[in-house]
Amino acid sequence: MATPSFATRREFLGGSSLLASTMAIPAFATRASAEETPLASWHDGPARNAIVAFVERTTGQGSPDFVPPEERITVFDNDGTLWSEQPVYFQLAFALDRIRALAAVNSGLAGIEPYKSVLSGDPAAIAALGEMGLLQIVALTHAGMTTEQFQVQVKEWLKTARHPRFDRPYTDLVFQPMLELLAYLRANGFKTYIVSGGGVDFMRPWVETVYGIPPEQIVGSAIQAQFEIDGGKAELRKLPEIEFNNDGPGKPVAINRFIGRLPVFAAGNSDGDLEMLQWTTLRPGPRFGMIVHHTDAEREWAYDRDSKMGRLDRALAEAPDRGWLVVDMQQDWKTVYPFQM
Amino acid sequence: MATPSFATRREFLGGSSLLASTMAIPAFATRASAEETPLASWHDGPARNAIVAFVERTTGQGSPDFVPPEERITVFDNDGTLWSEQPVYFQLAFALDRIRALAAVNSGLAGIEPYKSVLSGDPAAIAALGEMGLLQIVALTHAGMTTEQFQVQVKEWLKTARHPRFDRPYTDLVFQPMLELLAYLRANGFKTYIVSGGGVDFMRPWVETVYGIPPEQIVGSAIQAQFEIDGGKAELRKLPEIEFNNDGPGKPVAINRFIGRLPVFAAGNSDGDLEMLQWTTLRPGPRFGMIVHHTDAEREWAYDRDSKMGRLDRALAEAPDRGWLVVDMQQDWKTVYPFQM
Numbered sequence: 001m002a003t004p005s006f007a008t009r010r011e012f013l014g015g016s017s018l019l020a021s022t023m024a025i026p027a028f029a030t031r032a033s034a035e036e037t038p039l040a041s042w043h044d045g046p047a048r049n050a051i052v053a054f055v056e057r058t059t060g061q062g063s064p065d066f067v068p069p070e071e072r073i074t075v076f077d078n079d080g081t082l083w084s085e086q087p088v089y090f091q092l093a094f095a096l097d098r099i100r101a102l103a104a105v106n107s108g109l110a111g112i113e114p115y116k117s118v119l120s121g122d123p124a125a126i127a128a129l130g131e132m133g134l135l136q137i138v139a140l141t142h143a144g145m146t147t148e149q150f151q152v153q154v155k156e157w158l159k160t161a162r163h164p165r166f167d168r169p170y171t172d173l174v175f176q177p178m179l180e181l182l183a184y185l186r187a188n189g190f191k192t193y194i195v196s197g198g199g200v201d202f203m204r205p206w207v208e209t210v211y212g213i214p215p216e217q218i219v220g221s222a223i224q225a226q227f228e229i230d231g232g233k234a235e236l237r238k239l240p241e242i243e244f245n246n247d248g249p250g251k252p253v254a255i256n257r258f259i260g261r262l263p264v265f266a267a268g269n270s271d272g273d274l275e276m277l278q279w280t281t282l283r284p285g286p287r288f289g290m291i292v293h294h295t296d297a298e299r300e301w302a303y304d305r306d307s308k309m310g311r312l313d314r315a316l317a318e319a320p321d322r323g324w325l326v327v328d329m330q331q332d333w334k335t336v337y338p339f340q341m
Numbered sequence: 342m343a344t345p346s347f348a349t350r351r352e353f354l355g356g357s358s359l360l361a362s363t364m365a366i367p368a369f370a371t372r373a374s375a376e377e378t379p380l381a382s383w384h385d386g387p388a389r390n391a392i393v394a395f396v397e398r399t400t401g402q403g404s405p406d407f408v409p410p411e412e413r414i415t416v417f418d419n420d421g422t423l424w425s426e427q428p429v430y431f432q433l434a435f436a437l438d439r440i441r442a443l444a445a446v447n448s449g450l451a452g453i454e455p456y457k458s459v460l461s462g463d464p465a466a467i468a469a470l471g472e473m474g475l476l477q478i479v480a481l482t483h484a485g486m487t488t489e490q491f492q493v494q495v496k497e498w499l500k501t502a503r504h505p506r507f508d509r510p511y512t513d514l515v516f517q518p519m520l521e522l523l524a525y526l527r528a529n530g531f532k533t534y535i536v537s538g539g540g541v542d543f544m545r546p547w548v549e550t551v552y553g554i555p556p557e558q559i560v561g562s563a564i565q566a567q568f569e570i571d572g573g574k575a576e577l578r579k580l581p582e583i584e585f586n587n588d589g590p591g592k593p594v595a596i597n598r599f600i601g602r603l604p605v606f607a608a609g610n611s612d613g614d615l616e617m618l619q620w621t622t623l624r625p626g627p628r629f630g631m632i633v634h635h636t637d638a639e640r641e642w643a644y645d646r647d648s649k650m651g652r653l654d655r656a657l658a659e660a661p662d663r664g665w666l667v668v669d670m671q672q673d674w675k676t677v678y679p680f681q682m
């Protein structure tokens with residue numbers, strides 16, 4: 001991992017952090033520092049200009065659109081918005097790797113589902129497992145252990161797993177321009193939240209180090225958990241039942257429950273973010289909606305309407321009328337990943 | 342050892358606030374100001390000393406029990422811990438008043454339940470409505486409207502309703518020593534959260550003004566909500582279905598989901614706080630558990646094991662073994678309510 005020059009690592013990491021000091025997850029996030037030009041990986045052009053103009057008019061003293069610091073709430077989808085989500089959501093890659101690891105230590109599993117399909121490595125076979133199969137995979141890989149044990153597994157996986165296309169840790173596949181956007185917003189007094197369909201327990205072990213977003217600013221999906229006392233120690237045991245699916249219309253509901261303030265800025269990349277974009281922008285006052293459009297098959301991936309993962313159809317169609325910024329990854333970003341710098 | 346610093350007024354109110362400037366809710370909270378000694382309404386004695394000792398050993402530079410600022414998470418129950426909860430939970434008082442208001446504009450309702458029992462004013466008749474009756478009351482008073490409309494109703498109620506015993510706004514019945522404790526903790530870098538069985542939408546309209554706790558640090562129960570777009574404006578409509586009951590073992594689950602860090606300090610007053618106290622203290626590292634024991638029938642109320650509201654039995658029995666501080670309201674507090682100062 002590179003040792004970038006950064007004077008404000010502490011700021012970027014959201015303050016000194018127990019997590020940061022005990023984890024060995026690559027933190028390319030630190031490349032965006034206050035010393036550098038803000039949004040340096042964004043081409044000079046309408047996208048970058050729109051962001052800067054919004055920040056200036058909402059933070060400039062005396063501006064008619066001034067937003068007080070405590071109301072500067074920004075919400076970001078994660079998969080496909082802050083990091084890549086192809087060829088499968090990275091949390092699913094984690095789950096499939098766990099299934100393989102379980103089968104490796106218990107050879108009797110190889111003949112039964114969902115192990116069989118997962119071990120075949122055939123995407124069609126995995127897809128054919130359907131919703132029940134996916135729930136089974138979640139139950140086998142995310143439940144039956146304590147939240148602490150689960151987070152240890154996530155950290156271990158991030159250290160060892162490699163993305164199939166780039167042969168790098170998954171946390172390397174974060175978007176440099178979005179890291180800069182997070183840092184730029186925070187430097188201007190905005191509070192950055194993740195509001196993701198991904199599991200909150202899956203994100204917490206690495207999000208602070210990688211994005212500088214602390215655990216209490218991560219809103220995600222969750223499976224149920226059960227409180228128990230084991231040997232005098234309190235634990236939460238994860239159960240194989242969905243508690244909340246933080247996707248689509250669930251996102252505004254969760255934003256209301258967790259944050260209790262209306263965001264002024266929302267960024268997403270798929271129809272799963274449509275209602276979050278609507279909730280943020282179809283309200284009085286200055287508002288900003290942004291869609292990351294995956295248009296760069298060479299440096300990342302190109303997909304939208306016909307994609308199964310991160311499908312972007314209705315939100316893209318609505319964007320012009322709503323005034324949402326559609327970021328063209330290929331045109332607007334000088335760099336996609338930090339390791340390409 | 343650190344010299345504990347005092348809260349400034351601005352800090353106490355959680356920064357300048359749109360809410361604070363547009364609401365007319367009495368804010369006695371401001372009585373704890375920088376000019377005063379911290380915990381001034383606490384008698385000099387073991388309870389006050391235990392709190393100060395904990396804060397000093399967790400914040401003193403070089404202390405073996407030093408807790409970094411970002412880990413200084415504290416969680417407070419609300420009903421019976423930060424304000425009174427007798428003769429009924431104040432949120433229930435709100436609901437009953439709403440039922441009366443609905444019946445007043447529609448006289449046809451007076452003969453049917455739950456209106457009939459509520460209008461009778463007979464506590465036994467209201468209690469006899471049972472769980473179904475209470476859910477009906479919630480459905481009639483908390484659902485069918487947008488979150489915004491609901492919060493307007495709560496604000497209106499707080500302006501006009503008077504507590505039956507003290508003939509004062511309900512928000513006057515907050516505990517002065519607890520306001521000082523919140524301020525003292527924040528002045529020493531602790532982040533104060535409410536983790537209450539009460540409804541999050543019921544608390545948000547007034548908690549920031551009264552306790553200095555911002556909306557994003559309020560964890561509560563919730564009914565379901567539905568996203569909709571009405572006349573080009575995004576709304577959340579509250580539905581008559583419980584989404585999450587933030588009580589008992591639900592509190593650790595919610596703390597994990599919302600905050601994602603282990604609290605170092607928890608305060609409650611009933612068995613509904615037992616698991617939160619366990620989750621906070623039955624973990625490695627410096628931890629503090631505190632129970633507000635209602636022992637003061639003269640200035641407030643005296644109840645514990647046999648109470649229907651805020652019943653304190655198992656948690657009180659466990660307190661000595663767990664080392665939890667049991668605050669004796671009568672013995673430990675010079676003042677209960679700010680208006681008694």
